Every structure is written in structure tokens, then in C-alpha cells.
Amino acid sequence: MEFQQIFTIAGKEFRDRMRNRWVLAVALVFTVFSLAIAYFGGAQQGTVGFRSIEFTIASLVSLVIYLIPLIALLLGFDAIVGERERGSLDLLLSLPITRLELLLGKYLGLAAALTLSTLAGFGLVAVLLVRQFSGAALFHYGGFMLSSVLLGLAFLSMAVLLSVLTHERTRASGLAIAAWFFFVLVFDLLLLGALVATGGSYGGEAMAYLLLLNPADVFRILNVFSLDDVRTLYGLTSIVPPALAKPWLMGAVMAGWIVVPLGLASWRFKP
């Protein structure tokens, strides 16, 4: 494996996203939404204004869980199928580069763009709210930012897999939207439905492990279990057994969600 080739591809992807202001736009979206949520998050309870950092993080988690998977899927679905459709994939693969190097370069370049916009967007919020933050709160917020990055990387990996498996951009984009619907909207409903339909007779604990099959749920577990105050706010994740409440374990599962789709993509990648 030649890192030079990976960096060349990654550098182009990253610079493309800087040049067309994608990174800036996404960072601004994160900042604006976060500030709005931090300020108006308590409106339902009849108050506006900045409240405890834990509630702010809890509100941000529900924002991020919709937004980041969508952004990551839209960022990544084009990676390979776009080159294929314009005819440049054959050209790239005729150069002294392996398919794995091309795939990793694409992924790392897009991952750098997504990571930068996530850190910049939420980092700016932290700077603006720094007076509300205690030391512990900063630690929690840091954890939230890190898990947001991991969530984005997991869905980006999924998007690159879809991009490898399809031969038309329209199909890849359709599948990306479908993946978003499934993991963000449908998956939890299915689990909840199964739980209700079986009347909870099939061990709720085993069912909880099924949450690991969805990176969005892993993200939720990661954040919710670090916040005692808000654990009760969530329905489904509250049944999670304590064994799953270990951040390093959830981090490992998230890493799996990054590595496995990429591995599948590398395996199925044909010119």
C-alpha cells in the first residue's frame, strides 16, 4: 500500500469540499441549529434561554441523530459511482493505484471534510457558550462532539459502500435516502413494535443488543448514558442493560460500523 496515492486522492476530495464551501456551509448549519436548540430547547416547558448544559446536549443529540446521518450519506454516495458515471473510474484505475488505495483516499478525504465541519460547527457553539460550561460539562460536550464525528464516519462508510455497489448515481442517491429512512426513522419503530407485539416476553435485554445494529442508536446510547439527568427522557434506550453503558465498548461498536462497510466496499469494488 502506498500512502502517497491515498493522500493524493484524499487531498483532492478534501480540497474540493473546501473550495465549493461545503465544509463552511455544513459547519454553519451545525452552529445555527445548535444555538437555536440551546436557546429555544426549553420552549415546550414555557421558558426560553440557555439552560443546563446537560439539557442542551440532550437536545443536540436529537438534532444530530437526524442531521449527521443525512449529511454523511449525501456526502458519500457519489464517491465511486460518480467517477464511474463520468468515465474517469477506468482512468483512475489504469494508474499505478490499487482499488483499496482509491477507496481509502476517497473515504479519508470526505471524512476529513465531515470531521472538520462537525468540529468547527459544534466547537463554535462551545466557544459561544463557554460561560455556561463547567469543567465536567466541557468533558461531556467533548464526548458529544467526538461521538458526533464517529456517527458521521459510520454513515459515510455506509454511503461509500452504496456508492461501490451501484452503477448509477440516481440509484445510489435513492439508496442513500432509503438508508437514512431505515436507520433514523424506521429501525427503532420496528424494535419497539417487536417489543410490544411479543408483550416483552422475549427477553428485553436481548432485544436491547439489537440496538447495536444501528449506528444512530449506538450514538444515542453513548451520549445518554453519560448524562444521568436525561436518561429518563428517552424511551427505548432506557431499557439498555448496564453492560452496554460502557463508552469504550460503544466506541468499539462504532469503529466496527466504520470498518465493516468499508471492508465490504473494498471486497465488492470492481471496475
Place this chain on the structure above:
Amino acid sequence: MTRNPPPIDLSEPPAIEVRGAHKHYGALHAVDGIDLRIARGEIFGLIGHNGAGKSTLFKMILGLTPATSGEIRVGGATVQGRDFRAARRHLGYLPENVVLYDNLNGLETLRFFARLKGAPLAQCPALLERVGLAHAGNRAVREYSKGMRQRLGFAQALLGEPQVLLLDEPTNGLDPQAIRDFYATLRELQAGGVTIVITSHILAELQERVDRLAILASGKLQALGSVQALREQAHMPLTIHLTLAATDRPAALGLLSAVPGVTGTETPEGLHVNCPRGSKMAVLRALAPLGTALQDLQIQEPSLEDVYFDLRKG
């Protein structure tokens, strides 16, 4: 006139060697048993209908598509396996209908590919100059015309001074002047020992410019040789145009009737004579008694297009 093909030097390995190559996609035999040796410094044309297997053969030579069976060597080395990087640094490729990156400018495009190919970045401005894009190097490819994009693609193929060039429809979208310049560049490269394989749907364009060519049909080699050799293989008659006064035409037709297989028809200027390849000199000798009555004479070889359709008929 067609140039003579360079003698194939068997003492050195051919630039490209394809032996018993097959590529099957399920029941479809895209490439169905091709044997081909292309010598160093040869300009080699590959023609055939869409779907004849040209692009698949290209991809196999590039090592993009593994052969179902058979062996392919470029410069004596296999394009796949451990030494693929070294082999590919000596290859230049221009795919058919490639769309380069709209958001980069010409120079950035070349630099990107130069980095991947391990070619010196200093080559990029010189190559832009060579394909006539020096003035457009700082303009976004988005603003390029079809011909300019094609020329940029060609410049990309020349990065790293490749020893073998594979060009799929390289003149697509070029104006007549650009096509001339393009072939002049190929001639220069050939003089430097570069081997060039080229496809085109414009057969008239290839017929004067390739040393040898192969006709591909349904994944098989239907014919292989110089344009002249293919003409002979096709047994296509020559056409001879005679310029004669109307009063001299009956005499000329009488003289021609003595040569077997020759037919003449009247045209406004004189006669149009269909003549088997072997009878050309016999026709000329038979016409000698006309003397000064024969005002002009033109011998027309069948075009590559005629030969192509004749050979494809089988």
C-alpha cells in the same frame, strides 16, 4: 498512400502481446480468443462495431479487467500482480468519452494525474503546450469545449512519457485542424519508439495513419494486417476513372472487353472501370492503343470503410 508497416522485430519482446485471451461475462463472450502481437513503435488501429470487444480488450491490456483465460503482457511484463505499478507507469490511457473534473483547471487536472502516476509535476505546463492548451491552463475545465476536454485527456495520457499509449476514440470532438495536429504528435511519439493503439469510428481517418489494424467482431479478430494487406484479403476490385471524349468511349470499351473480369460504365467525363486487383496492369496495357485520346486516368483503391464492410460480410 499507406506507409509500409515496420518489420516486426522478433528478437525483442513485442510491446503488447495477447495470447489466447478470453473474457466471458456469463454467456456473453466479450473477448473470445484473441492472439495479437503489437511491435514497439507501431501505430496500431483497432476497429469494430460497438460491442465488438474493443473496450474490453483495452481494459484487459490495462489490467483493469482480468482475463477469463489467456495471457497479456505489456513490455514483456504482466500488467497485474506485484509489478503492476511499474508496468502502469509506462502506460498512457485515454478512455472513451471521459469527463474530467469540472471544478479543476487544466493545470490542476494534469497535476492531480501526474501525482498519481509518479510523473514529474514540471511536465504539466509543457504537456498543456504540446496539446495547444497553454492559454487555457488556468481556466476551469467546466468552461472547456468538447475538443479542449479531449486534448486535455490526451495530455493526461502523455504524462510520465509512457512507452505504450492506448487511446479510445481520441479524435472524438476534435476539429479537422486538431485532428491533424493530433496525428502529427502521434508521429513524433512513434519516432521516439512509443507504441500506440488507437480506436476510431472514422475509418477514413485511420486508413492513412496506422501501420496495421485489426478488425474485431463479436470478440474475435476478423482480420489483421496493414490497410493494403486487408484490401488484398478482401478481394475488392479497384476503380479506375478514365477521362475520354464521348467519341473515343466505344473504342475504349472494346479494348477493355479483352481483359477478363473487367467492366466499364459511362460517366459524364468518360468511363468508370471496375477491375479485379490482379488485372490492374493488364487494363493499363490494354488501354495503350488509345494513345492521346486518353486524357486522364485515376486509380482508386477501395477505402478502409469498403474493406471493413466487405470483410465483415465474411
